[in-house]
Amino acid sequence: MNTLDNQIFLQGNGVSRILNSRVLQSPLAGITDSIFRKLVRSWAPEVLVFTEMVNAHSLELGHGEEKLKELSQESGPIAVQIFDFRPDAMAFAAKRAEEAGAFLIDINMGCPVKKIAHKGGGSGLLKDPLLAANIVKAVANAVQIPVTVKTRLGWCNESAKPIEFSLLMQESGAQMITIHGRTRQEHFSGKANWEAIRSIKEALSIPVIANGDVRTPDEAKACLSLTKADGIMIGRGSMGAPWLAGQIDSSLRGDSLLKTPNTKEKLEIARNQLLALVKQKGSHGLLIARKHLSWTCRGFNGAEDLRYELMRAKTAEEAITLLNNQIAVIGPQKN
């Protein structure tokens, strides 16, 4: 039994870990940077958050260290997710991530992006289970902390053998597996197949995390009930809603539901995120902030006009003035 109430136990090769929440905030490239993670953390202190995927090849070349350096300034459990198709490169990256303070190492076996998958990394590993197994073994031998895998149901619908693949990852040393209930062929289309995740859960002894189409506390409960998974991972539902992991976590614990920030609070969160991004990344921070702003600035009178202006703002100061003006128009809100 790996799951006790809200805890998930992960055996390492010397260092074991306990997750004190059944909710995981997924890695989202271009989104789950340290600033986003800190936001998630303010509602969800115990939830496992992930770095954006880190390219093992970049680390070999001495680049990409900035994603690891940030870990020491953050609180709570942070998994470092790595990708490549070469076991030795992945072992090297895992060691670097462990030294930098990773809570665990997660191996990306689900990314559908062509330039990664067609080289054999990400979801490309679903086509080569033996290579995937060798990567897990090499990484598990290189570090003391637990090693986990995040993957999909298969490469294409006809050839998918998710139970065999997951069992092989378990035998190779993976201590937890997260399954996005779609194949690579499906990308993000259709509905995530939670029944297939249940079959995997029934076959494995390591913790299984269900992923795909969980956007509310009720969906999280339905997914856990159907899949019998040890936990759930949220992805797109958190885009523009960094409070979602905390809301689901409190709901699963049976605590009173954390309230969704009101419009004024959402705009203040978006403004502070923009300020933090610009402080960290200079003018490039505005470009990164745009997508967050476009998700947050919705659902109130004038939202469409504000988004239009924000997407065209040439400087961070301009964008901040627009947000401040909107906050002033809204005035005090009760909830």
Ligand SMILES: Cc1cc2nc3c(=O)[nH]c(=O)nc-3n(C[C@H](O)[C@H](O)[C@H](O)COP(=O)(O)O)c2cc1C
């Ligand atoms: C913009 C975007 C970026 C993503 N980046 C990553 C990533 O870096 N690593 C990864 O394993 N999955 C990544 N994913 C997949 C998600 O983590 C998640 O598995 C998927 O969105 C399904 O969950 P959802 O239905 O809750 O969104 C990404 C998805 C999106 C939409």
